[in-house]
Amino acid sequence: MPENSYSPGALDRSATFYVAGHRGLVGSAIWRRLEDEGFSSLVGRTSSELDLKDRKAVFEFFAAEKPRYVALAAAKVGGILANNTYPVDFLSENLRIQTNVMDAALEHGVERLLFLGSSCIYPKLAPQPLKEEYLLTGHLEPTNDAYAIAKIAGILQVQAVRRQYGLPWISAMPTNLYGPGDNFSPTGSHVLPALIRRYEEARLSGAESVTNWGTGSPLREFLHVDDMAEACLYLLENYDCPEQVNVGVGTDVTIKELAQTVAEAVGYTGSIEWDTTKPDGTPRKLMDVSKLTALGWKASIGLDEGIRSTVEWFREHQDDFRK
Ligand SMILES: NC(=O)c1ccc[n+]([C@@H]2O[C@H](COP(=O)([O-])OP(=O)(O)OC[C@H]3O[C@@H](n4cnc5c(N)ncnc54)[C@H](OP(=O)(O)O)[C@@H]3O)[C@@H](O)[C@H]2O)c1
Numbered sequence: 001m002p003e004n005s006y007s008p009g010a011l012d013r014s015a016t017f018y019v020a021g022h023r024g025l026v027g028s029a030i031w032r033r034l035e036d037e038g039f040s041s042l043v044g045r046t047s048s049e050l051d052l053k054d055r056k057a058v059f060e061f062f063a064a065e066k067p068r069y070v071a072l073a074a075a076k077v078g079g080i081l082a083n084n085t086y087p088v089d090f091l092s093e094n095l096r097i098q099t100n101v102m103d104a105a106l107e108h109g110v111e112r113l114l115f116l117g118s119s120c121i122y123p124k125l126a127p128q129p130l131k132e133e134y135l136l137t138g139h140l141e142p143t144n145d146a147y148a149i150a151k152i153a154g155i156l157q158v159q160a161v162r163r164q165y166g167l168p169w170i171s172a173m174p175t176n177l178y179g180p181g182d183n184f185s186p187t188g189s190h191v192l193p194a195l196i197r198r199y200e201e202a203r204l205s206g207a208e209s210v211t212n213w214g215t216g217s218p219l220r221e222f223l224h225v226d227d228m229a230e231a232c233l234y235l236l237e238n239y240d241c242p243e244q245v246n247v248g249v250g251t252d253v254t255i256k257e258l259a260q261t262v263a264e265a266v267g268y269t270g271s272i273e274w275d276t277t278k279p280d281g282t283p284r285k286l287m288d289v290s291k292l293t294a295l296g297w298k299a300s301i302g303l304d305e306g307i308r309s310t311v312e313w314f315r316e317h318q319d320d321f322r323k
Contacts, residue, residue: 008112008168008240011069011233016041018067020052020101021074026116026174028181029229030071037233043067047074052097062104070105070113071232072098072154078188080143080281087146094150102157106165113169114236115158117244119176119221119287121148129250129288132173132243141282159242168240172232175248175287179225179306180313183322192222192307195259196314199268209271210263213278216256221248221286224306227299234297248287249299258303265307 011017017034021027022044034042043065050061052074076093083090098115105113122130123138135155140148155171162169182193189197195212202210231247239245253261259272292298314321 007238008236010237011039011112013038014040015068016043016065017069017071018043018065020044020070020072020097023181024073024077025177025179025181025183025225026228026232027071027073029179029225030073030232033226033229033233052100053093055096055100055103058100059104059107062108062110066108067105068111069236070101070110071236072101072113072115074101075116076147077183079190082188083144083147090144091146091150094147095153098150098154099157102154102161102169106161106167111167112236113158113167114232115154115169115171117151117155117171117173118148119173119246119248119285120144121151121173124282128284129286130246131288132246132291135244155244162242170235170239170241171244172235173244173246173287174228175221175223175246175285177223177225177228179310180317181225181322182310184314185323188322191220191255192258192262193310193314195262196266196307196311199259199263199266200311200314202270203266203268207270209273210268211273211275212255212259213275214255214280215276216254216259216274218255218280218282219252219284219286220255220258221250221252222258222303222306223248223299224301224310227301231292231297231299235292235295238297239295245292245295246287246289247292248289249303250287250289250293252284252286253303261304261307262311265304265311 017039019027019031022031074097076090122134124141126134158169158171161167178192183189184193184197
């Protein structure tokens, strides 16, 4: 175990555990994991039941429920297009959501809290693979800088609470996630769910070819959200340091390989074309996961297996997936 990372110990399975954002991709996976682990007092609210931007309502909720543990997986999340088009919303809403939750958690004595950052908040030109220490060492990617600044503020708030109040709150930094409950909307989704939907629709319509943006050469890393949820609980029970911890698989694939894997999982047999006049984005984004590995955790769901089960979930949820 790395220096300075003593284990805070097992969580009490009977204590009240609030999962903020429990219907989202990450929050719902954390919820399932906690249920599987025997947590008997889980609390969640949808955004229409409790708008976390409403400070007064958030404080009232904490006063009523008195959670002992919190996983903060509520956030305004989106792809490049949404981030670039609505930067004020991504900055302001995320700052308010996380500040309200953490302020209320502090006032009501929440013992352990996990905040989620994102690999996209590391500097645009940071060396690969991305190490935790690269945070705040360079300029951000301009298309999502507003989101990144809000997330960085969240990580600093966790560190400040630790410094000022000595509470063992922590932050995790997930890579690209996918799995059941993902966002499959054509304008708001990330690359993997977008490909699943595109190839499934192409298969159903009998399309002879599907064209993707760019050359397909950028490298990306993908972690199944059930692995992410397992890592979240693992960190809450085994990690207690100010620095955020990267959560990923430590290996990447080209977008071309990803598209091929998705097409096979879906059963799409037409051709896969690439519109090379469209931009590719960052050539590579890979997390260095050596810190997490040294702490004793690593991902177990392979990409092929994870994509196949996500396709199954998508087919079974045609009426209620996020469009
Ligand atoms: N997805 C990824 O690839 C990825 C990668 C790295 C980091 N992360 C981080 O993981 C966290 C969760 O992401 P996700 O992918 O699970 O997002 P998601 O699927 O969009 O879920 C976000 C959740 O936040 C809730 N929420 C949003 N605004 C709210 C508000 N004003 N009041 C109350 N709840 C609100 C939503 O609740 P309702 O459903 O009730 O509206 C939703 O369930 C985020 O911090 C994100 O930065 C995600």
